[in-house]
Amino acid sequence: MTTRALLNTPQNPALAAALILLATVFIAATTLIAKALGTVAAGPALHPLQISFGRFLFAFVAITAVVAIRRPRFVSPHWGLHLGRTSFGWLGVTLMFASVAYIPLADATAITFLNPVFGMLLAIPLLGERVGPWRWAAAAIALVGAMILxxxxxxxxxxxxxxxxxxxxxxxxxxxxxxxxxxxxxxxxILWFNNMLGCGIASVAVLAVWQTPTAAQWGLLAALGLLMACAQGCFINGMARADASFVAPFSYATLIFATVYDLLFFAMAPDWITVSGAGVILAGAALLAWREGRQRPSAQPPSGGDQDFSR
Structure with a gap:
């Protein structure tokens, strides 16, 4: 969807909010599945590299099926940007899947909400962006929450x-x-190239740790990839139907669903440290999202729109 197409999409804030919330349900479910696969809950624990392989493989299959049905017109891709984005995305998701095997889903999810803060800090030397006092304050608040967690x-x-x-x-x-x-x-x-390249990178990396999954684990790996593809689709369509500043807060519901899943499936209730740290991080992230929404021109599409769904 081009910038013009985004602007011509009928605006529907209620539908946008519903789609973003549905995406958070799927995202939290992927971390739950990753935790089950990385522990003995679903059989012999799989290596995080193998879990991320399943995520990219089956997401690529799902998105390829959509491409085959819709037959969109692709333009010449910027291979350097795609490779850089996918390499860091693959590494990030692998580290995330490794962490959830050892710590509560709520803790891991809350900590990864720092990614827009780190993105803001890195944009200073890499993109030459200027950061004002409000954005610095938001970053400081979020980092304090991380220290608590x-x-x-x-x-x-x-x-x-x-x-x-x-x-x-x-x-x-x-x-x-x-x-x-x-x-x-x-x-x-962008999604197709991201998952295609991610599948290639993950296929090479998994060779060093490969173990044959059980039938149940194959099913969970397939569910992981399909849920991620669904989450990305919901998120893109949600972002197209309302301003980024409106839909951004709904993405934080991922933390709520991750906490509920952890409680239901692993009997892990959040303690006061988790609640406090997550609350502080969310406050900083929400302040940053609010400030970004005020500074972004209304005609400009969200630059980091799929930041919570790059896994």
Whole structure:
């Protein structure tokens, strides 16, 4: 969908909110499946590289089926930007899947909400962007929340939390490439190339750790990829039907669904540290989203629109 197509899409805020919320249901479900596959809950634990392989393989199959049915016209892709975006996206999702095997889904999800903060910080040296006091304040608030979730005391520190923090940093780098791609190519084309390249990278990386999944694990890997493809589709269509500043807060519902899933399937209730840290991160991320929405011209499409769905 080009910028012109985005602007000509009928605006429907209620439908946009519903689509974004549905996308968060799918996203939280992918982390739940990744946790089941990375632990003994679904059989012998699979390596994170194998889980991310399943995510990209089956998402690529699903999106290819959509492309085959719709037959969109693809323009010449910017291979350098696609490769950079996908490489960091693949690494980020792999680190995320590694973290959820050891820490609560709510903690990992909240920490990865730092990715737009890291994207903002990295845009200063890499894109030459200027950051005002409101954006600095938002970043500081979110980083304080991350420190709370890291539980930086000898008795409570969770080393696996650093995996989620690294995932957020890498996804922040991915946002730099997403911003460069914004407006250059249609979203469906970007998604297809992203998943195609991701499938290729993941296929090579998984060779070093491959173990044959059980039939149930193959089913979960397929569900992981299909849910991710559905989430990306819902998110793109939601973003096309309302301003980014309106729909952005709804994406934070991922944290709610991740917490519910963890409680229902792993009996892991969030403690006061999780609630406090997640609340602080969400406050910083919401402030940043609000500020970005006020500064972005209404005719400009969201530059980092799929930031929460690059997994």
């Amino acid at each position: 890291l539980r930086p005391t000898p008795a409570s520190f969770q080393p696996a939390s650093l995996l989620a923090l690294a995932a957020a940093m890498v996804m922040g780098l991915e946002l730099i490439f997403i911003k460069r791609l914004a407006g250059r190519e249609r979203p469906l084309q």
